[in-house]
Amino acid sequence: MARPREFDEDRVLDAVMETFWRTGFEGTSAQALVDATCLGRGSLYAAYASKTGLFEQALRRYQRRAQDHVDQLRQPGSPLARLRDLMAGIVEADLAESDRRGCLATNSAIEMSGRDPGVAELVRDNFGILTRGIAETIRRGQDAGEIRATADAETLALFVFNAVQGLRVLAKTTLAQDRAKLIAVIDQTLAALT
Amino acid sequence: MARPREFDEDRVLDAVMETFWRTGFEGTSAQALVDATCLGRGSLYAAYASKTGLFEQALRRYQRRAQDHVDQLRQPGSPLARLRDLMAGIVEADLAESDRRGCLATNSAIEMSGRDPGVAELVRDNFGILTRGIAETIRRGQDAGEIRATADAETLALFVFNAVQGLRVLAKTTLAQDRAKLIAVIDQTLAALT
DNA sequence: CTTATTATGGAACGGATATTCCAAAACCAT
């Protein structure tokens, strides 16, 4: 090791992640990544090999967001209320963004996972993190008698996670004024757990 | 009108639709469209003005698929069974495709609707067609006493449609061997209607 | 048949694409 990196790897990957998040993989050019990171092309390619490598690293970094959601679920209070806060927060955030970037994992599932197995696996990991977090919360709710035990927590968790992914899609085309319709979907989903 | 088109417009738009469906908007090149349609570049651009115009026409043509789903829902039999057949058929088809192309409207919602209002509206139209069909089916189920009337049909329809969109996302990364997990999501979704 | 109009398909366009290369600079270990 004869010379250390001058750039902050976290800062660079954050910039890369933001760019892919906003404009997708195919919609993002190498030039856009250079502009976003303020690095030279050479540095970028020496460190990450290719646009695909850059994308996978950025997606890996995105897992942190899934973990943040799990942490949010673990906060004190009723499990059902935690699930509601999570889902409502996601809808709120998705509708607030002017560019409707949504969720990078969802976007990657749609755009990339059919053609890049590596991306598909990263997306599966990401989905797994949140789904396991939801299952844990549901188990808590079942223990407290707040959520029915007529189905196991894993099954119910995938049902809830599936609804979250649906909301991510619907939020892309739902007008902010129709926010209430998405909230109603959340209500129906959570009511199905009791 | 001094010379008629030599090509079959439906056949050309089908080829264009297939191509965008498989590889997305950004992932599809003008060359790929030329190859798929067997038309010259000039003819293609004279008829459809631009890649965006081509995409919008293809997406318009895709509405027919949504209508097919509605027709499927209208076939005789129990409303709940019709909903199950529709959802199970979608999961089956999505998992069977080796390239995991999924649903063109869903894909377009994710990739395009944030940046192209015209596409967003077409996607909204597409979503509306199926959601209204589902609402109609749910109303039938409510009349037959098969589906609860504690929420209006439109609310329940959006809840079901939301689950369908979730399945479309999950199917992108779900291994064929885990098909049962998606079927369980369908079960939970339909059970919530009773 | 002639004329006006349109379709056709491929060549041509400028600019963008992902990636590679390289000389110069910066650092660490000796």
Place this chain on the structure above:
DNA sequence: ATGGTTTTGGAATATCCGTTCCATAATAAG
């Protein structure tokens, strides 16, 4: 300080992008 090694950033490369252009062919109307 010196030698060895790595980073750096920008120039260079060949290819591909979406789009336009145009000579030719084909038709419809007169």
